[in-house]
Amino acid sequence: MSRLMWILHALISTTLMGVAITAVLVAELSGWKPVAIAAITGFVIALPISYAIAKKIVSLPA
Numbered sequence: 001m002s003r004l005m006w007i008l009h010a011l012i013s014t015t016l017m018g019v020a021i022t023a024v025l026v027a028e029l030s031g032w033k034p035v036a037i038a039a040i041t042g043f044v045i046a047l048p049i050s051y052a053i054a055k056k057i058v059s060l061p062a
Helices: 002-026 033-059
Strands: none
Touching (some): 002 033
């Protein structure tokens, strides 16, 4: 499940980071810190989400 989780994390984290960075840019927050915080937040939030999805996929009957 670990390999599946990291593959899912690569996809989910880029999506969440993109959404968060877009929200920061639309809010017109200036500087690099809000963008960096949004990217890190998307990366971290994707960890439990990808774990839960991988766990669900592995538990499905074959």
